[in-house]
Every structure is written in structure tokens, then in C-alpha cells.
Amino acid sequence: MQDAHNGARDDATSDALGRIADRFGRFAALDGQDDPLYAALAEIIGGDAELMAPLLEAPTTQHLPVLLLAALHDRILAGEPHPLAAYYASRAHAGGHRAPDADLPALLRDFMRREDAALRALTRSRTTQTNETGRCAVLRPALQALAHRLGGSAEAPVEFALFDFGCSAGLNLGVDRYAYDDGVETVPGATPDAPLIRTQWRGERPTALLGDPAWRAEHRMGVDLQPVQPDDEIATRWLRACLWPGDAARRERLDRALADARRHPVSLLRTEDGLSELERWIATLPEGVTPVIGNVWVLAYFEPQALRAHVERVGRLVRERGLAWISGEVGKLAPLPDLPPAPKGESPASTTLWTLQWRDRSGTVRTEPLAWSHAHGRWVEWLDPARAA
Incomplete structure (x- = not known):
């Protein structure tokens, strides 16, 4: 036996x-x-x-x-x-x-x-945690797209509360403080030493989404199985270890983002039930603030049954609590019945599809694709040029 x-x-x-x-x-x-x-x-x-x-x-x-x-x-x-x-x-x-x-x-x-x-x-x-701030090249216009759908403008921005699901060190929560260069325009960061996020647009550049922010955020929070505190030397070494050794630009960007995070600390919670933490957090937010959950290259780590339960639970929070959901995952993990065509020469199995799910002002829940991008944000192909114009 x-x-x-x-x-x-x-x-x-x-x-x-x-x-x-x-x-x-x-x-x-x-x-x-x-x-x-x-x-x-x-x-x-x-x-x-x-x-x-x-x-x-x-x-x-x-x-x-x-x-x-x-x-x-x-x-x-x-x-x-x-x-x-x-x-x-x-x-x-x-x-x-x-x-x-x-x-x-x-x-x-x-x-x-x-x-x-x-x-x-x-x-x-340990788990793989690159906390890739290059993805902010897509997160930034995605947040702007959401703000426009909710009626926000540069003159009257909507109030968001940003919740990073699978946050690692929560570096993408600093999306509005970073500097950006998309090959056409350079936007300065909040400080001279802010990390610089570079990308290239494929196809039409959605210029309406790249102006002054139509949103602002006073509330930010992250959850992770193993969150990384930006001042923890051993834990942040693991973040550097998750970068590929030949990529000096990503190392510099990570170091700048960690310095920014140390200047702007947020609550990063260790939990195996991040959505319960989200529900509790939503209950503490002031009236009129739209909670926004974001996840990027996180859902691939879910077992199929757990993934279905997660998607259903997020959908319920969108319907009942006014949550907005920005998801950046490989195509098969997008909350869509049909995928838009992947960019020429790219595979939906390795390219990131960004989607937005939100409750509009009539109370209707909407889900739509926003963009395809390189896994680290090196290029972006926007899928919504008409509404971005």
C-alpha cells in the first residue's frame, strides 16, 4: 500500500x-x-x-x-x-x-x-509581484474615460476612490502623480523626480482622454495576499528581483515610484478576501465618491471556480454600490461575451485587454472594452476612438 x-x-x-x-x-x-x-x-x-x-x-x-x-x-x-x-x-x-x-x-x-x-x-x-508602473500609461486614460462617462470635466472633476486589487506595493495608486511621454506629448509629474511612464500609441491617439484630469482622488487603498510596504528593504528587493535584470529603465522607474509611495503612504492590507475589505471600505466613503477597483494581471492566478465567483461578486457591487471596475488582463479573462480583434501580430493570450464596467447615470450597468496594450504598457491601442474624441 x-x-x-x-x-x-x-x-x-x-x-x-x-x-x-x-x-x-x-x-x-x-x-x-x-x-x-x-x-x-x-x-x-x-x-x-x-x-x-x-x-x-x-x-x-x-x-x-x-x-x-x-x-x-x-x-x-x-x-x-x-x-x-x-x-x-x-x-x-x-x-x-x-x-x-x-x-x-x-x-x-x-x-x-x-x-x-x-x-x-x-x-x-513569495509570489510574482512586478507592480509594473508602466501600466499606468493605460490606467490613466482608462480613469479619464470613466470620468467622462460619469460627467466629469477638468473644470468639475468627479471624485474617485481608488482601490488596487492585487496591489503589491500600491505603486499604481500614484497614477495621477507620475510623468508621461507617449511619443507625442510629455506631461510633467507632480515632482521633478516622479517616475516617467513612456508608451507609444498604435492607431488613433485618444487626445480627449489625455488632457487635464476630469477626476481626482482623496481616498486610496490596496489589498494583496502579500502587500509590500514601500519602506521594507527586503520586500522591495523582491520587487526589484521580479524585474528582468537587463531592463535598467524599469529599475529606475520602480525606484522612483517607491520613493513617491514613501512620500504618499496609503493603506495596504494583507488579506485573502479583498472584496470583503472593499465592501467595508466603500461603506466609509463620503457620499458622491465613486469607488473604482482596478486589477492588472491578477485574475490569472485564480482557479476557475474562484474566478467566476469573483467576477459575479464584483458585478453585484457595480449594480448595488455604484462601484466601477477597470480590469487589465489577458483576453480570455475579460468580462466580455466576445473579444474585440487583437492588434495585428499580437496574441490575446499574452496581450492585455483593458475593460471598463460601471453603472451609468440611468442605473444601467455597462461593460465595454477600452484598449489593448503591451503587458507592461509599452504600447497602447485604444478601442473607443469615437467616444474619446
Whole structure:
């Protein structure tokens, strides 16, 4: 009986490693192409069960290449002395400019064996949290679109209360304080050292949504399974570890956003039931304030049944409490019966579809697509040019 039990467990482990290997293979071939080091690491790890094994410590929804790569990056950023650090541009003082070469597989295996306990602890206790402020390039016009639908203007802005679901360090709650450059216009931030969010428009640029804000927000809050306090050195190192080591611009933007968040602290709550916290928070808001929940690349971590319950519950709050919902997720997770065509050359499985659900002034609940964008906001294709004009 014990042998049968062990055999079933071994089969389950083998199946899990097979799925993880497939994900590493896809990552190396597709997503990882933005960073030569990560593409090379993914190819090596995906071919070695021992190197993939730390991911088995994580929940199945976190059996993701980016989680293990982030755990590796965290150990590098922690300053662990090892020749592997020379491949990481984020450790420029340790070399940081060595391109993937024939020595990389052996050095990676040696480092991962030395750091096995620490890597397993990280994959067991952490989740992927990039807190990508580049997505504010789309969140900003999405909030403006909502404000216009509610009758707001620059002269008479509507009052929002911003609620970040899956907030990490809550950095996207600073959306109205950041600087923006869309290739046509540069908008200064609230301070000279505000993070600069760059993007490019594909297709028609919705100029009416890019002027002075038709909204303002005095109330902001975030919830997360593992919120990150902006002044927590270890936790914010994990945010840096979740960035890809070759992307210096994102590192600088993150550091500026963290500094901004430290100057403008908000309540970030640890909870497994964020919508209950939202309901309690809505009850405390002044009359006339529209609560707005936002989520970006969060719903993919839900199991199917939990996702259905979440969408239904948010919809009820829209109907009954006047909540507005801005969602930025892969196409299949959008709260729409039919998807708009994805941009040419892009896949709805890896591109972000932004949607808006709100209750209009007649009391009717409306849901519509707003935009497609790059996962990190590097480009935006607006889907509503007529109403944005």
C-alpha cells in the first residue's frame, strides 16, 4: 500500500515537472526573448528536473518560470558572491555584462545547489509581484474615460476612490502623480523626480482622454495576499528581483515610484478576501465618491471556480454600490461575451485587454472594452476612438 502511495506521489511530481518544463520551453521561445539571459536560463532550467524542483514548493498557480527566475535574481541582488552574478546587468558592480556563454549552465547549477534552501523558501513564500508602473500609461486614460462617462470635466472633476486589487506595493495608486511621454506629448509629474511612464500609441491617439484630469482622488487603498510596504528593504528587493535584470529603465522607474509611495503612504492590507475589505471600505466613503477597483494581471492566478465567483461578486457591487471596475488582463479573462480583434501580430493570450464596467447615470450597468496594450504598457491601442474624441 505504501509503495502504491509513493508511486502515485512520484507520478504527480513527474506530471508537475513536465508541465513546468513545458512552461519554461514556451518562456524561452517567446516571453524570454526580451532578455537574452532569461531566455538562456529558461532553456537550461527547463531541461533539468533538479533545477526546476524548487518550484514544486509553490502553489500550483505559481508554478511559473518567472517565479523561479525572480527567486534566483533575489539571491543575486542579496549580494551572494558567485561568478553567476557577472551575467546580471542589475549587478553591474559585480561585472554584470557577461553574455550567456558555454560556462553558464555549470555556473547556474552550482549556484542553485548552493542556494537550494533559500530558493525553496522564496518560491514557497513569495509570489510574482512586478507592480509594473508602466501600466499606468493605460490606467490613466482608462480613469479619464470613466470620468467622462460619469460627467466629469477638468473644470468639475468627479471624485474617485481608488482601490488596487492585487496591489503589491500600491505603486499604481500614484497614477495621477507620475510623468508621461507617449511619443507625442510629455506631461510633467507632480515632482521633478516622479517616475516617467513612456508608451507609444498604435492607431488613433485618444487626445480627449489625455488632457487635464476630469477626476481626482482623496481616498486610496490596496489589498494583496502579500502587500509590500514601500519602506521594507527586503520586500522591495523582491520587487526589484521580479524585474528582468537587463531592463535598467524599469529599475529606475520602480525606484522612483517607491520613493513617491514613501512620500504618499496609503493603506495596504494583507488579506485573502479583498472584496470583503472593499465592501467595508466603500461603506466609509463620503457620499458622491465613486469607488473604482482596478486589477492588472491578477485574475490569472485564480482557479476557475474562484474566478467566476469573483467576477459575479464584483458585478453585484457595480449594480448595488455604484462601484466601477477597470480590469487589465489577458483576453480570455475579460468580462466580455466576445473579444474585440487583437492588434495585428499580437496574441490575446499574452496581450492585455483593458475593460471598463460601471453603472451609468440611468442605473444601467455597462461593460465595454477600452484598449489593448503591451503587458507592461509599452504600447497602447485604444478601442473607443469615437467616444474619446
